Amino acid sequence: MERTEQLRLYREMVLVRRLEEAAATLYQQGKIGGFLHLYIGQEAVGSGVVSARQPQDRVITAYRDHGIAIACGMPARVVMAELLGKATGCSKGKGGSMHLADPSLNFWGGHAIVGAHLPLAAGLALADRYQGNTAATICLFGDGATNIGYFHEALNLASVWKLPVLWVCENNKYGMGTAVERASAVSDMRQKAEGYGMPSALADGMDVLAVRKATEEALHHVREQGPYFLEVATYRFRGHSMGDPERYRAGEEVRRWQEDDPIGRFRKQLLDGKTAAEKDLDALEAEAQAEVAEAVRFAEESPEPAPEALYADVYVDEAG
Amino acid sequence: MPVLTMREAISQALWEEMERDERVFILGEEVGVWGGTYAVTKGFYDHFGAERVRDTPISEGVIVGAANGAALAGLRPVAELMTINFAFLAMDQIVNHSAKLRSMFGGQFTVPIVIRTVGGGGRQLGATHSQTPDAVFAHFPGLKVISPGTPVDAKGLLKSAIRSDDPVMFIEHATLYQVRGEVPEGEVLEPIGVSKIQRPGRDVTIVTYSKMLQTSLQAAEQLAKEGIEVEIVDLRSLRPLDMGPVVESFKRTNRAVVVEEGWQSYGVGAEVVARLYEQAFDYADAPIRRVSQAEVPLPYNQKLEQLALPQVEDVVRAVREVR
Numbered sequence: 001m002e003r004t005e006q007l008r009l010y011r012e013m014v015l016v017r018r019l020e021e022a023a024a025t026l027y028q029q030g031k032i033g034g035f036l037h038l039y040i041g042q043e044a045v046g047s048g049v050v051s052a053r054q055p056q057d058r059v060i061t062a063y064r065d066h067g068i069a070i071a072c073g074m075p076a077r078v079v080m081a082e083l084l085g086k087a088t089g090c091s092k093g094k095g096g097s098m099h100l101a102d103p104s105l106n107f108w109g110g111h112a113i114v115g116a117h118l119p120l121a122a123g124l125a126l127a128d129r130y131q132g133n134t135a136a137t138i139c140l141f142g143d144g145a146t147n148i149g150y151f152h153e154a155l156n157l158a159s160v161w162k163l164p165v166l167w168v169c170e171n172n173k174y175g176m177g178t179a180v181e182r183a184s185a186v187s188d189m190r191q192k193a194e195g196y197g198m199p200s201a202l203a204d205g206m207d208v209l210a211v212r213k214a215t216e217e218a219l220h221h222v223r224e225q226g227p228y229f230l231e232v233a234t235y236r237f238r239g240h241s242m243g244d245p246e247r248y249r250a251g252e253e254v255r256r257w258q259e260d261d262p263i264g265r266f267r268k269q270l271l272d273g274k275t276a277a278e279k280d281l282d283a284l285e286a287e288a289q290a291e292v293a294e295a296v297r298f299a300e301e302s303p304e305p306a307p308e309a310l311y312a313d314v315y316v317d318e319a320g
Numbered sequence: 321m322p323v324l325t326m327r328e329a330i331s332q333a334l335w336e337e338m339e340r341d342e343r344v345f346i347l348g349e350e351v352g353v354w355g356g357t358y359a360v361t362k363g364f365y366d367h368f369g370a371e372r373v374r375d376t377p378i379s380e381g382v383i384v385g386a387a388n389g390a391a392l393a394g395l396r397p398v399a400e401l402m403t404i405n406f407a408f409l410a411m412d413q414i415v416n417h418s419a420k421l422r423s424m425f426g427g428q429f430t431v432p433i434v435i436r437t438v439g440g441g442g443r444q445l446g447a448t449h450s451q452t453p454d455a456v457f458a459h460f461p462g463l464k465v466i467s468p469g470t471p472v473d474a475k476g477l478l479k480s481a482i483r484s485d486d487p488v489m490f491i492e493h494a495t496l497y498q499v500r501g502e503v504p505e506g507e508v509l510e511p512i513g514v515s516k517i518q519r520p521g522r523d524v525t526i527v528t529y530s531k532m533l534q535t536s537l538q539a540a541e542q543l544a545k546e547g548i549e550v551e552i553v554d555l556r557s558l559r560p561l562d563m564g565p566v567v568e569s570f571k572r573t574n575r576a577v578v579v580e581e582g583w584q585s586y587g588v589g590a591e592v593v594a595r596l597y598e599q600a601f602d603y604a605d606a607p608i609r610r611v612s613q614a615e616v617p618l619p620y621n622q623k624l625e626q627l628a629l630p631q632v633e634d635v636v637r638a639v640r641e642v643r
Contacts, residue, residue: 090428091428103392312427313422
């Protein structure tokens with residue numbers, strides 16, 4: 001991979017991390033409402049997967065979507081404005097943290113009902129096949145989603161119809177506060193793909209380059225032969241959402257994973273491989289930090305949606 | 321003018337729209353090789369092929385979900401749910417996705433899907449296969465809900481539904497497929513969200529839709545012999561709900577009965593009566609009555625089932641009571 005692309009990836013992961021740290025602060029200040037699910041610890045998955053796509057490939061994910069939105073090209077200020085519920089947010093302040101999207105970036109959302117976007121992914125891929133497009137649909141979801149009926153309906157249909165979907169399971173070991181072993185009959189999520197005749201692979205989700213390489217290989221299969229299942233081993237460093245007391249896992253376990261921070265690991269790779277010097281990476285971090293500061297300022301200064309917006313966009317044909 | 325059955329009218333609408341627009345395709349259980357369990361899509365598979373008439377597994381969640389996804393990407397899917405009772409298995413896709421993807425993402429998405437499904441009781445299919453839960457779906461902003469009672473409306477409204485950029489639940493009635501009616505040759509389009517007077521009269525307003533339109537028309541014949549002339553307003557669409565002709569008729573007759581096949585509690589009648597009192601309270605000369613299904617899960621036994629469902633005599637009695 002080219003040096004510039006590696007540095008771009010590094011900057012993007014740092015941007016996601018800083019943006020979410022800022023969001024956590026704003027949440028504690030009461031400026032962000034509702035739920036806020038942080039991606040901290042999982043940045044290498046979103047950046048690694050999305051960086052492997054072609055422009056025509058669609059991306060769809062669940063509610064832990066800030067990092068995916070950024071990776072798809074959504075400006076930090078637009079993400080932050082949506083988190084603050086402002087008219088300048090991608091969803092005009094009507095979606096919030098869980099409902100980021102921009103179809104012009106081929107980012108089809110942020111979806112908040114666990115597992116419900118898997119059928120949507122099947123439909124997006126069906127549309128591409130129907131129209132003779134070469135695009136693939138990349139659908140990211142957590143380990144928790146593999147226990148719901150939608151998962152099985154969607155994987156089965158994708159195989160029966162040979163739909164061009166790359167299923168990416170972000171196995172972060174917990175569905176909310178319930179450990180995989182306590183919720184799923186098998187702990188390796190890719191075993192579930194076998195039942196649908198779907199090939200699979202496992203990638204190290206703390207290594208962005210490994211995720212990217214695995215995704216490239218998987219997408220090749222999707223384009224040539226049909227659906228593929230990529231399980232990515234990862235870990236979320238923060239609670240399920242803000243305000244999670246985290247009684248379900250030991251502090252020692254969290255610390256052990258945090259020592260393997262995907263950003264720290266990538267930094268070391270870049271330095272060890274002489275791809276970049278300390279000062280290059282520090283400069284990128286400063287850039288990301290400044291971008292987040294600007295995003296927060298933009299979001300805070302942006303207007304609230306006007307009262308007239310309440311009834312807008314419920315129907316295309318408002319007259320019925 | 322040609323006379324068609326409801327089945328033929330619906331089938332024609334689908335066929336014409338598929339010929340007209342390549343983005344339109346059908347997916348659902350047994351829609352293809354079988355030809356549709358109500359034979360609505362008979363011959364479609366051979367003519368349009370397996371890509372456009374797609375047999376699915378028995379997976380309602382992904383039938384509606386994939387239709388939603390394909391609609392987001394620019395196609396115009398007609399998803400068939402074999403019966404409305406199975407729509408409960410797809411409820412999350414219908415109410416949390418079809419109905420919300422547009423507004424929740426600030427207008428970035430359109431979801432031009434039609435969910436064709438079949439409701440109603442009266443065929444001894446037992447409690448889980450005989451429901452009329454139309455009001456449940458009409459509860460949700462973001463959806464349009466249509467349920468026709470005549471062949472011409474079925475054809476014209478289904479064609480409009482397929483051309484609509486909004487998600488539409490199109491609810492057919494299992495016992496109406498053989499009902500005949502005149503349908504003009506050529507293009508037939510009926511506007512969504514417009515109620516229609518199906519029989520003019522001066523004495524009592526009946527507000528109804530779908531199968532109960534036919535029941536009410538029979539009741540009207542009987543009442544006419546007694547000298548009571550009822551006016552029947554067919555809602556045709558439950559959301560958007562066009563109260564205009566209902567209120568206008570009520571202001572003339574000052575008496576109304578709402579006839580629905582579903583349960584009364586929180587139902588279509590409850591909504592219509594509330595709106596009538598809100599919009600025309602001063603015009604009421606008698607309390608408005610509701611005719612509806614007994615508040616029980618429908619039994620299998622034929623006599624018990626018919627006892628539970630609204631009959632012509634129930635409508636006649638209610639009209640006499642408000643008269």
